[in-house]
Amino acid sequence: MSKDDKDHPGEMKHSSDASAAGDARPRKLDKSVQSAIGTRLRAYYDEVAREEIPDRFVELLKQLEKKETGDDKS
Amino acid sequence: MTVSDEFRDGLIEAIPSLRAFAFSLIGRPDRADDLVQETLTKAWAHHESFTPGTKLKAWLYTILRNEFYSQMRKKGREVEDVDGAYSRNLAVHPEQYGHLDMGDMNKALDVLAPDQREALILVAASGFSYEEAADICGVAVGTIKSRVNRARNRLAETLGVAGESDYGPDATSEAAIAHTAFHK
Numbered sequence: 594m595s596k597d598d599k600d601h602p603g604e605m606k607h608s609s610d611a612s613a614a615g616d617a618r619p620r621k622l623d624k625s626v627q628s629a630i631g632t633r634l635r636a637y638y639d640e641v642a643r644e645e646i647p648d649r650f651v652e653l654l655k656q657l658e659k660k661e662t663g664d665d666k667s
Numbered sequence: 668m669t670v671s672d673e674f675r676d677g678l679i680e681a682i683p684s685l686r687a688f689a690f691s692l693i694g695r696p697d698r699a700d701d702l703v704q705e706t707l708t709k710a711w712a713h714h715e716s717f718t719p720g721t722k723l724k725a726w727l728y729t730i731l732r733n734e735f736y737s738q739m740r741k742k743g744r745e746v747e748d749v750d751g752a753y754s755r756n757l758a759v760h761p762e763q764y765g766h767l768d769m770g771d772m773n774k775a776l777d778v779l780a781p782d783q784r785e786a787l788i789l790v791a792a793s794g795f796s797y798e799e800a801a802d803i804c805g806v807a808v809g810t811i812k813s814r815v816n817r818a819r820n821r822l823a824e825t826l827g828v829a830g831e832s833d834y835g836p837d838a839t840s841e842a843a844i845a846h847t848a849f850h851k
Contacts, residue, residue, distance in 0.1 A: 622819055629828050630819055631791045637772040638792035642687035650682050653704055654675065657711045661670060 670714050677723040678707055684724065684793065685731055691788045692735055692781070694773050702738075706731040725795065729803045732785055739781070775825040779818050786814035787822070 622630075685706060689699035709730050710717075717726050776784055782804070789800040790811070797815075801808040822828075 622816075622823060626823050626828050627819060630822050630826070633772060633826070633828075634787070634792045634822075637770070638687045638691055638788070641690045642683045644683065644686070646679070646682050647700065649700065649704065650679075650707065653707060654679065657708070658670070658675070661711075 670711060673719075674714055674717070674723070678710060678727070681724050681727050682707070685727060688728060688788060688793060689731060689735075691776060691792065692732070692785060694777055702731060702735060705734050709734065722799070725799055725803055728789070728793070728795075732803060736781075771826055775822050778825050779821055783814045783818035783821070786811050787818035790815050791819075 685703045689702045690696060693699045710727055786800060789795045789803060797808050797811050801811045
């Protein structure tokens, strides 16, 4: 894990982020704006999180378990 | 040492939120699920390095974001230029949405630098504390706070959120769109 304490480690830098990077003291957002963003972000996030687990993951875990049982027996 | 039932159950339980985290980082359902698959496989293989009693979810998130960045580094600029911005936006502009612009949120997240994006998601959507998010990202708490603050500012700007009045029914349509994108 990278130990960088800097805000903008070179390898993660987005070229499109130049303006944000130059903004040394971002203004503090209004509470209502913060909560509006939070609500929208969670709605977006939770929509995916609420989906049923796709079969591929059920299969994957079965396979991993099977492999492990096989290893133990040998 | 075999994988305990508790560990396995914990993995299964974490899958929905890992998918949401991966999707918000990448913006593409197919690649997001590939990343979750790699995360689960790694977690299983390294289950002995997990300390029981600590938060399994945080441990899994750490694996996922490390895997994400290691893939980005491996692919180098190609990821930033092609898979990052360009393909992400391709993925969110399917024809069937017609005039309905695909996920403002998806595009808005794409504008953020990856480190700011993940900090914001961890704190504002995944429900981690600043301290936990700092552990997951391997940076100081102050760094996370500053990244979240910058990300919020940028997002507010991109989404055009100026105050309570600007926030309306959009969240629901965005969620519906994210949903559709996942099932396409």
